[in-house]
Amino acid sequence: MDKIKENVFExxxxxxxxxxxxxxxxxxxxxxxxxxxxxxxxxxxxCKKANQIRKDIVEVAIRNGAGHIAPSLSCVDILTALYYRIxxxxxxxxxxxxxxxxxxxxxxxxxxxxxxxxxxxxKREDWENFYKGSFLSGCVERSLENGIEASCGxxxxxxxxxxxxxxxxxLQNKSYRVYCIVGDGEMQEGSNWEAVQFAVKHKLSNLTxxxxxxxxxxxxxxxxxxxxxxxxxxxxxxxxxxxxEAITCNGHNIQDIVSTLEKWKEGAKDISxxxxxxxxxxxxxxxxxxxxVPKFHFRIPTEEELKMGNRYE
Numbered sequence: 269m270d271k272i273k274e275n276v277f278e279x280x281x282x283x284x285x286x287x288x289x290x291x292x293x294x295x296x297x298x299x300x301x302x303x304x305x306x307x308x309x310x311x312x313x314x315c316k317k318a319n320q321i322r323k324d325i326v327e328v329a330i331r332n333g334a335g336h337i338a339p340s341l342s343c344v345d346i347l348t349a350l351y352y353r354i355x356x357x358x359x360x361x362x363x364x365x366x367x368x369x370x371x372x373x374x375x376x377x378x379x380x381x382x383x384x385x386x387x388x389x390x391k392r393e394d395w396e397n398f399y400k401g402s403f404l405s406g407c408v409e410r411s412l413e414n415g416i417e418a419s420c421g422x423x424x425x426x427x428x429x430x431x432x433x434x435x436x437x438x439l440q441n442k443s444y445r446v447y448c449i450v451g452d453g454e455m456q457e458g459s460n461w462e463a464v465q466f467a468v469k470h471k472l473s474n475l476t477x478x479x480x481x482x483x484x485x486x487x488x489x490x491x492x493x494x495x496x497x498x499x500x501x502x503x504x505x506x507x508x509x510x511x512x513e514a515i516t517c518n519g520h521n522i523q524d525i526v527s528t529l530e531k532w533k534e535g536a537k538d539i540s541x542x543x544x545x546x547x548x549x550x551x552x553x554x555x556x557x558x559x560x561v562p563k564f565h566f567r568i569p570t571e572e573e574l575k576m577g578n579r580y581e
Contacts, residue, residue, distance in 0.1 A: 309352055314522045318348040319580035322554040324382045332399040335566035338552035339376030342482040343449060346547055347379045349525040350447060361389045361415040367444050368433055370418050372426020373451035373480055374407035389415035424457025431463040434475040448477050453485025456494050467542040468511035475542040476532060479503055482551035487562050503546050512544045519547030554579045
């Protein structure tokens with residue numbers, strides 16, 4: 269039985285790193301990496317980029333009748349920091365040494381799509397036609413040639429996948445890092461805590477989890493569901509208790525996000541446990557009618573509601 273389990277595990281690791289079946293090309297090294305240019309962006313330019321992405325999300329989603337705008341807006345600054353400053357990526361999405369991002373809170377994927385279109389991983393027309401016949405779905409589906417590392421959507425799947433990829437990288441002595449964005453409500457899933465225990469047990473210092481802590485899950489606040497009332501540091505206390513190195517920051521302050529992630533990346537050799545950044549965010553951030561309003565989890569704002577204004581123009 270143990271031998272069978274071992275073989276199954278080896279098959280899973282092999283599959284995780286197998287090139288996409290749609291492409292026979294191996295990407296061994298970047299010739300002109302995105303990472304070479306994105307690091308020249310100042311914090312101010314990163315903020316401008318984040319606002320550009322917010323505007324893009326709102327325009328495409330409203331024009332095409334796509335819901336889930338609010339959970340997409342809360343994580344824009346996180347994604348901007350990762351793609352334009354932190355992650356080691358190339359103009360080739362399947363470069364073998366790339367850092368991996370698993371986007372587990374898959375319903376809020378519009379910011380990811382907008383960025384992938386901005387950096388050339390997906391065609392602009394595919395993003396423009398989202399919800400109108402494009403291959404892009406309402407929840408992310410794995411497409412390595414387009415920079416999407418894993419299919420998610422049923423919550424509680426992405427973090428275990430990220431842990432498996434990080435463990436595989438450690439077994440193979442690979443230098444790339446694995447990042448995983450999860451929702452705070454999603455952290456109620458038991459599968460996540462099994463993954464957390466595994467990550468700590470195997471000292472996956474190459475894994476960084478970022479929790480989009482917007483205090484809402486679907487149509488209600490976390491405190492009305494499972495989080496103890498008044499316990500604002502609930503997730504940090506839990507993750508530290510399990511053995512993660514945990515820091516909380518303002519999830520809409522790109523400088524705070526970047527400084528923490530850079531510290532972990534640059535000090536990787538001296539860090540043993542996996543890390544978690546609890547990013548305190550606002551659901552619907554950017555549209556004043558939508559911010560921290562539960563009914564906007566999937567609802568599209570009306571013309572009158574949009575007249576309340578925004579933060580990105």
